[in-house]
Amino acid sequence: MKSRHSKWLSMPFLAWSILFILIPLFMIFYYGFVDKSGQFTTENILSIMKPEHLKALGLSILLSMIATIICLILAYPLSMILSRLGVNQNSFIVLIFILPMWMNFLLRTLAWQTLLEKTGVINSILSFLHLPALNIINTPYAIILGMVYNFLPFMVLPIYNSLIKLDKDVINAARDLGANGVQTFIKVIFPLTLPGVISGITMVFIPALTTFVISNLLGGSKILLIGNVIEQEFTHASNWNLGSGLSLIMMIFIIISMGASTIFDKNGEAGLI
Amino acid sequence: MKRFLERFYIAIIFIFLYAPIVMLMVLSFNNSRTRAKWGGFTTGWYRALFQNQAIMEALYNTLFIAIVSSVIATIIGTITCIALSNMKSHSRTVLLGINNIPMLNADIVTGISLMLLFISFGFRFGMHTILLAHITFNIPYVILNVMPKFRQLNPNTYEAALDLGASPVYAFFKVIFPDILPGILSGFLMAFTMSLDDFVITHFTKGAGVDTLSTKIYTEVRKGIKPEMYALSTIIFATVFVLLLFINLAPAKKEKQIISKEKRHTLPQKAVAFAVISILVISTLIYSNLSKDKEGGQVIVYNWGEYLDPEALKIFQEETGIEVIYDEYETNENMYPKIESGAAEYDIVCPSDYMIQKMIEKDLLAQIDFSNIPNIKNIDSNYMEQSKEFDPDNKYSVPYCVGTVGILYNKSMVTESIDSWDVLWDKQYADNILMQDSVRDAFMVALKKLGYSMNSTNEKELEEAKEALIEQKPLTQAYVVDQVRDKMIGNEAAIGVIYSGEAIYSQRENENLEYVIPKEGTNVWIDSWCILKNAPNKENAEKFINFLCRPDIALMNFEYITYSTPNAEARKLIEDEDIRNSQIAFPDLSQYNNLETYQYLGEDADYIYNELWKEIKSK
Numbered sequence: 043m044k045s046r047h048s049k050w051l052s053m054p055f056l057a058w059s060i061l062f063i064l065i066p067l068f069m070i071f072y073y074g075f076v077d078k079s080g081q082f083t084t085e086n087i088l089s090i091m092k093p094e095h096l097k098a099l100g101l102s103i104l105l106s107m108i109a110t111i112i113c114l115i116l117a118y119p120l121s122m123i124l125s126r127l128g129v130n131q132n133s134f135i136v137l138i139f140i141l142p143m144w145m146n147f148l149l150r151t152l153a154w155q156t157l158l159e160k161t162g163v164i165n166s167i168l169s170f171l172h173l174p175a176l177n178i179i180n181t182p183y184a185i186i187l188g189m190v191y192n193f194l195p196f197m198v199l200p201i202y203n204s205l206i207k208l209d210k211d212v213i214n215a216a217r218d219l220g221a222n223g224v225q226t227f228i229k230v231i232f233p234l235t236l237p238g239v240i241s242g243i244t245m246v247f248i249p250a251l252t253t254f255v256i257s258n259l260l261g262g263s264k265i266l267l268i269g270n271v272i273e274q275e276f277t278h279a280s281n282w283n284l285g286s287g288l289s290l291i292m293m294i295f296i297i298i299s300m301g302a303s304t305i306f307d308k309n310g311e312a313g314l315i
Numbered sequence: 316m317k318r319f320l321e322r323f324y325i326a327i328i329f330i331f332l333y334a335p336i337v338m339l340m341v342l343s344f345n346n347s348r349t350r351a352k353w354g355g356f357t358t359g360w361y362r363a364l365f366q367n368q369a370i371m372e373a374l375y376n377t378l379f380i381a382i383v384s385s386v387i388a389t390i391i392g393t394i395t396c397i398a399l400s401n402m403k404s405h406s407r408t409v410l411l412g413i414n415n416i417p418m419l420n421a422d423i424v425t426g427i428s429l430m431l432l433f434i435s436f437g438f439r440f441g442m443h444t445i446l447l448a449h450i451t452f453n454i455p456y457v458i459l460n461v462m463p464k465f466r467q468l469n470p471n472t473y474e475a476a477l478d479l480g481a482s483p484v485y486a487f488f489k490v491i492f493p494d495i496l497p498g499i500l501s502g503f504l505m506a507f508t509m510s511l512d513d514f515v516i517t518h519f520t521k522g523a524g525v526d527t528l529s530t531k532i533y534t535e536v537r538k539g540i541k542p543e544m545y546a547l548s549t550i551i552f553a554t555v556f557v558l559l560l561f562i563n564l565a566p567a568k569k570e571k572q573i574i575s576k577e578k579r580h581t582l583p584q585k586a587v588a589f590a591v592i593s594i595l596v597i598s599t600l601i602y603s604n605l606s607k608d609k610e611g612g613q614v615i616v617y618n619w620g621e622y623l624d625p626e627a628l629k630i631f632q633e634e635t636g637i638e639v640i641y642d643e644y645e646t647n648e649n650m651y652p653k654i655e656s657g658a659a660e661y662d663i664v665c666p667s668d669y670m671i672q673k674m675i676e677k678d679l680l681a682q683i684d685f686s687n688i689p690n691i692k693n694i695d696s697n698y699m700e701q702s703k704e705f706d707p708d709n710k711y712s713v714p715y716c717v718g719t720v721g722i723l724y725n726k727s728m729v730t731e732s733i734d735s736w737d738v739l740w741d742k743q744y745a746d747n748i749l750m751q752d753s754v755r756d757a758f759m760v761a762l763k764k765l766g767y768s769m770n771s772t773n774e775k776e777l778e779e780a781k782e783a784l785i786e787q788k789p790l791t792q793a794y795v796v797d798q799v800r801d802k803m804i805g806n807e808a809a810i811g812v813i814y815s816g817e818a819i820y821s822q823r824e825n826e827n828l829e830y831v832i833p834k835e836g837t838n839v840w841i842d843s844w845c846i847l848k849n850a851p852n853k854e855n856a857e858k859f860i861n862f863l864c865r866p867d868i869a870l871m872n873f874e875y876i877t878y879s880t881p882n883a884e885a886r887k888l889i890e891d892e893d894i895r896n897s898q899i900a901f902p903d904l905s906q907y908n909n910l911e912t913y914q915y916l917g918e919d920a921d922y923i924y925n926e927l928w929k930e931i932k933s934k
Contacts (some may be wrong), residue, residue: 262793
């Protein structure tokens with residue numbers, strides 16, 4: 043595939059991304075660094091130090107980290123089981139995880155509300171069975187549940203993908219050399235699937251960090267996340283400068299996670315599917 | 316045992332993933348317009364769905380945008396991967412970094428920044444702007460899926476093909492393409508799914524009258540999701556699911572044979588190809604039924620979601636020959652930037668009181684020529700008078716829907732009689748109180764309780780109101796906008812702050828509910844029709860407003876939206892005596908003290924309100 047011409051093939055993408063990714067990004071930079079009258083200011087950026095913004099950011103990081111960890115714990119064994127099911131079911135398995143996304147995101151999240159409410163479906167079933175009620179709606183737990191639910195496929199798919207690409211001979215070699223199941227997993231399987239894990243972590247952590255719909259619907263809007271703050275500034279307060287400033291702060295996290303995934307995944311091997 | 320545990324684990328995860336989906340399917344058969352109540356089994360929503368032209372058109376738009384944007388994104392993405400695989404690792408990292416930006420950026424940031432871009436380029440907003448935006452956020456998913464396949468390629472086969480005399484293009488399609496095809500297909504599928512599900516970016520980049528299913532669902536949120544949407548989702552889901560089963564089970568018999576590498580690839584290939592073709596066929600069939608004709612020009616209407624009977628639009632088009640291009644928004648604040656930036660051209664909007672004042676101040680509205688609107692005489696003079704709080708000379712607005720904000724309580728949970736905002740601070744109702752999730756409405760309650768004006772800009776008064784709201788926060792179950800109604804109907808809470816229009820509906824569904832206007836006074840809100848300064852069809856806009864002021868049409872809309880009409884003649888036509896004389900729907904405003912209407916307080920005061928609100932929310 044080495045040919046002089048192939049370099050030109052990146053031109054459409056380059057032009058496209060300059061026009062529709064970098065220029066808009068620059069506009070956010072511009073808005074983030076000026077005030078309403080167009081004067082340069084760092085106030086928008088520094089407003090992250092305000093106690094309510096810091097608290098919202100802290101809470102967002104905490105909740106999305108918990109959600110990411112839960113996703114990882116759920117997804118890894120799941121992917122291992124699925125990866126053993128046989129090659130010709132690949133596409134089916136992948137589609138089964140994407141399929142829920144064909145139902146609208148908002149409808150799915152609203153459905154969780156109906157399920158979790160005090161007089162909701164789950165509690166009706168529990169009380170029918172004379173079990174204690176589950177009161178997690180409008181608490182951080184419900185938000186975590188919503189995050190895990192919506193982003194779990196983004197964790198399962200890359201891990202599953204790196205597991206099926208795993209060379210079976212390597213595992214057999216480890217076994218032959220006397221490693222037991224746990225050792226094989228820790229020393230061989232897990233390190234080899236690390237790119238998939240990292241890519242999964244990024245794909246779950248970032249959207250969880252910036253979400254506002256989940257915290258509104260399942261958290262009863264009582265819990266302010268940084269996504270809610272940004273959304274409020276853009277849509278309700280019409281303060282785009284402050285919203286842009288805070289978005290720039292969020293981009294720092296994005297850059298960090300991008301950096302992390304390039305370190306662990308030098309060749310961009312951990313695809314989603 | 317291990318096998319059983321594995322199966323059990325998978326089963327649990329699948330129940331978790333599919334529980335809400337089953338829930339939605341069940342709701343699509345629910346013979347009640349609210350999700351909070353089971354009203355018996357019906358298939359009526361499915362019938363209603365196919366007669367609902369707006370939903371069908373949105374479905375077509377959604378599929379069209381999803382298919383076109385993901386096809387283009389797939390082509391660009393794949394070409395890019397060819398280039399990337401030949402690049403030095405340094406420049407590849409940079410490009411892949413750029414590629415990650417739209418995927419990881421918050422939707423709202425991407426949406427607004429693209430809107431700004433389109434405005435500064437002078438693009439007219441419409442289907443094509445949505446397409447450009449969707450292609451932009453779809454490309455990364457394609458690259459992410461195709462790139463790994465390139466890494467697995469054996470470069471020697473391509474070299475060999477070239478050595479054997481194949482042209483580079485021929486060699487690509489014969490040697491490389493078959494190997495990366497699974498990646499391309501899954502990238503396409505991922506892009507398609509993302510495009511299908513997107514709301515925020517679409518909202519900010521769409522033009523007037525172009526709706527996708529997502530934007531339709533979100534504008535419906537304020538008045539409650541229509542069960543037709545559940546029905547449609549169920550159909551889409553079931554179609555795809557059956558398709559999948561069919562494709563995956565059919566070749567199962569051949570499973571025992573050794574599956575060659577090539578054959579493996581044909582499975583997802585067939586699946587996707589089949590899905591795409593059937594979707595294309597279905598969507599062209601649907602679209603061919605949606606033919607339109609333009610004669611008497613057009614009028615572009617921008618209204619709240621679910622805020623006008625579609626039947627009325629049909630009557631207007633038949634009577635005047637004027638085509639109505641109808642677009643919806645979810646909140647005043649979502650509407651405003653689209654108007655202010657001139658992103659899309661509209662003739663008429665229906666903002667609320669304070670927003671009208673703001674738009675007058677920002678010189679966005681045109682004076683209405685009332686000689687073209689003789690039906691204005693039908694509007695109750697009380698409301699014309701009340702409108703003067705935001706439109707001092709009654710020059711810019713024609714009242715359309717009016718109402719009050721009050722307390723809705725459940726008599727089975729609250730035994731005392733309620734007449735004051737103080738009850739929202741009563742500890743015995745802890746975790747049973749629903750507050751409005753909007754800055755002004757929340758502050759209105761607190762300011763009124765303290766005896767201040769709800770248009771206060773006095774910092775001391777606002778500080779007191781903030782303290783009161785912080786004190787109240789532990790008692791509230793949730794801050795909600797649209798779901799008060801469903802939650803109150805479903806007995807989720809005892810007391811809720813609600814708009815009078817929703818109260819009438821809620822009482823119909825749950826007879827234990829009672830609505831009061833607190834004695835300290837409250838907000839009288841008015842949503843009025845306004846014509847925009849740069850309206851391209853001003854004359855038609857006036858005809859449309861005049862049409863809406865006709866008593867029979869006003870009545871029709873009242874029955875559809877259940878929000879009170881200021882149209883006195885329409886009220887006389889209401890057949891149901893209880894509703895005609897309802898004190899909730901048509902309160903005698905002179906009976907109450909301290910009624911006020913929101914005013915636009917200026918940017919500085921808005922800023923203070925928002926900062927205080929964030930402090931309350933973060934406690």
